[in-house]
Amino acid sequence: MSTPQPSLILVLNCGSSSIKFALFDAQADPLPRKPLWQGKVQGIAGPAPEYSDSVTATQLINLDHEHPHTAALALIQARVAARLDGCHIVAIAHRVVHGGCRYFEPTVVTADTIANLRALIPLAPLHQPFPLKAMSLLFQQWPGVLQVACFDTAFHRTMPKVEQILPLPYSAWERGLRRYGFHGLSYDYMSHTLPERHGELARGRTIVAHLGSGASLCAMQNLESVATTMGFSALDGLMMGTRTGSLDPGALLYLMEVERLSLEEVGSTLYNQSGLLGVSGISAEPRVVVKHENDPGEAGERARIALALYVRRIVREIGALTAVLGGLDLLVFTAGVGEHNAFVRERVCRDLAFLGIKLDADANTINAPVISTTGSRVRVALEPTNEEWIAARCTQKLMIAG
Template sequence: MSGDLILVLNCGSSSIKFALFEARSEALARRPLWNGKVQGIGGPTPDFGETSIPVRRVQLDAEHPYTAALQLIREQVDQRLQGRRLVAAAHRVVHGGKRYFSPTLVTAEIIDDMRSYIPLAPLHQPFPLEAMGVLLAQHPELPQVACFDTAFHHDLPLVEQILPLPYSIWKQGLRHYGFHGLSYEYMTHVLPERYGDLAQGRVIVAHLGSGASLCAMQGLQSVATTMGFSALDGLMMGTRTGALDPGAVLYLMEIDKRSLQDVGHMLYHQSGLLGVSGLSSEPRVIVQHENDPGERGVRAQLPLALALYVRRIVREIGALTAVLGGLDLLVFTAGVGEHNAFVRERVCRDLAFLGVELDDDVNAGNAGNAALISTPDSRVRVAVEPTNEEWVVAQHALMLLSKPQM
């Protein structure tokens, strides 16, 4: 496949991230040849940003903006082929349910089947399926590969998979799935390269972005993770609740008389940092106003939002450390984990009981570059590691396409 290329698409509700990788039989280069994103899809001011080129405004068909955004990306890809062949489009798909736990060639039937998992990840699941459908209609000759965020956790220990519901529910396929698997899978490649045998030990990776979860790994395998049946579980997030007493949901519906749709919207879109702070879903925005004088600064919910956000992370790290029987390496990744030193500082401060000692100068100076940010005396090593989900997706697509098809 020398000279051939793979296009990776990571599709959200209002943005499409893209990356173009060389499809080589030898080790796949981790840096894409070209990448960027279309954002603001469906809004009044969509824009297009790519490697080393300033963001520019674009015009998208108002009736079919998503299709238009995909067409824009495909036109830009065609300009970069320069005689080379695009051999596949590969997609990150958040939920594979009980059927999909390995990379899968996309067909119309599989797209229809994957729609059944939309209720489990309504913020994410519909959009790669829409992109697959558009590409299948416009370019039926182009192979497409779906790669699933839930796949990495497919072999969790049974005691971590099962939910405390009647056993008949388990037989229906309701289980603890886990998410952000493509990010965690990338860590299984890069952490051994940087930290050797330490990466094979008791490791917790904190994927902190607009969505957030933790994964406890031992021997580079997932042994426990905070997100469960849906992408609502676990840590407090930008707009999502994280773990919540189900009695609170029942109360909102039975006593407060809120509809299922209203409660669902609250849990996914109006909670988390945004809901508690009343200001923003971004920690970096909230912290700028945390100590402001005046009306905004005196509101108790600003410092409380960050305190709760950190507390939930610390609590879950403690729980996963208990499952692992100790902790050797803690890794921060994703947008918040990589770029918010104050979040890392507050989390590590509250983990001092584990022997975590942060090098404040190194932590404050880290801007998303891979770095060990703990002191030499820290009993737990603490690192920042940028994630690379697109590379994992490209690698899976290459391996699948290289196999003889039955």
């Protein structure tokens, strides 16, 4: 009697400039948090795309300039196929940024699902189109494989209505215009890992700062979302790498009515030309901008004000969420900037000293799991996120259920 072939879940996180992937053992119980193998293609739309994985160092690759995302996905499929070694893919989990007011649970992907999700592209144009494109291609190329959509908006469904409703005519709420919140897979992971590391403290008044190229905060109580900084779209809240964050809507009216920018030009400005890149004129990466703070003249001034504004917006929003929570017990930094930029954490915590936060400079420098002192009234922590595990876990549960 032959031994059944091991089955795997492939997780795909498709963005505008990168595709991350990971393989998990679909039969493992409990599902290990570390994937069997993972990697990414990055710089997809740029001049020098790169590939790397768990065993392969970063290497430059060539992609079809007319269809770079399709080419990147094909490369990943080929590398995965070469790695299977008798295993087979039984499901593909996709991170999808926006589920709108229809999708709040992991959902089996069908043609109708893709059509419904396409209608939400204007709400997340940097993210929404790419997993949908991958779903459509994989339907054709791997037709027998289950595909599951896992939504970043789903975690925030626990927010009270007062946090979801927008101050527009009530008919807007009835049409689905509301605060959805994003980075939900990341926050979902925090709801699992934080109590393991911090015990009952994590069930109290917690704020998680997901700081990457996109950035948001989530206020959690009893490990559930009660408020977040992103809203109807992925533009709201914190200043980001190239996105504005919260902005006076009158400024948009001015750009369109007085400066005569088209709708497309305004969209490009808000999503691609603003944030750290727009203010500094240097980069969307804090670690790059900080190197120019001491430059002479306008370049140095713009670098300094860009970082000062970046930090100020984080501090302001943490203060606002602390008020909503009625205090703060635990502050957690995660994602690329949050996990690896000690100077950003130091400046944020310096400006939050009024909350009783005291930073351990040495622990912060080495990216330790806890970076506050024992005398700090608020514990400050670092926790690497793991969106891929959440997507694989949701898919595994759906497979078992049905």
